[in-house]
Amino acid sequence: MGEPIKIYEMPTNTNQRAFQLYEVQGKTIQNTTYPHETDRPHRHTYYEICVFITGAGKHEIDFEAHPIHSNSVHFLSPGQIHLISRENDYHGYLMVFSREFYGLEQGNEDVLFQLPFFNNPTLVPILNLTQADFSELLNLILSLRKEYIHWNNFSSDILRHYLQIFLLKCKQYYLRYFADTNKTLDPHFSLVQQFNALVEQRFRQVHQVQEYASLMAMTPSLLNKHVKNITGFTAGEIILDRLMLQAKRYLIYTDLSNKEIAYQLNYPDPSYFSRIFKRKTGKSPSDFRKSENEKYQL
Known part of the structure; x- marks a missing residue:
């Protein structure tokens, strides 16, 4: 197997390391x-x-390819595998920030789990906007950029507030645009977000719906009912899909064996893990690793 897929940390060579903003034009990033x-x-x-x-x-995000449209915003959470293939007439901005940077003032880093497009594998992390809505977000980006360029002792706090406003506007648009397809206006939507956040945090150790229901102080049947109504999937399917996504990531960016991956995901029987993986993906873990490595020539 070739070089594993890399994981990148926040840069440490500037005083803006907790938040960075880049303008990009053309196929490659020149900065x-x-x-x-x-x-x-x-x-x-x-x-x-x-x-x-x-x-x-x-834009490929966790093995799903999405076309890049004008007037759009794509959101990436820590750990997601992605690759952007740009054409020559591309123009846009990239913002990167740490979890701690966003939640510092509120004293709660988990506020990012309250945004539907982050840390949430059941929802599409993409907003394709109208020109009018996108222009409002672009104005915020330009304000962020101006403050970023003229960095001073107040800039971290100012940038954090601009970023919070930007993401709240994105949440407002997301709930409006996806209200029908994802039932984001349903009164139980926040409960399902809580479930998704718990799955994201505990899926390696906790596989059973009843355990998540216990953590949320409700019955498994009631949890399943609300999750199914909002997402179209049962709670068990969401847990399993998250496990299989992590298995794909391990297969691609590590040299772990199938047995070691099963262990990492708390499957005591590696053969059972392999059967579940093939049932969900149509390929054995080994065949999946081979085909993806050939695709990216890793």
């Missing part, structure tokens, strides 16, 4: 301070927001 190369699939320990003014190309 030498950008934290990594982007011509291969990779993942981050930080959050990234991709703002596409003129869209051209495709």
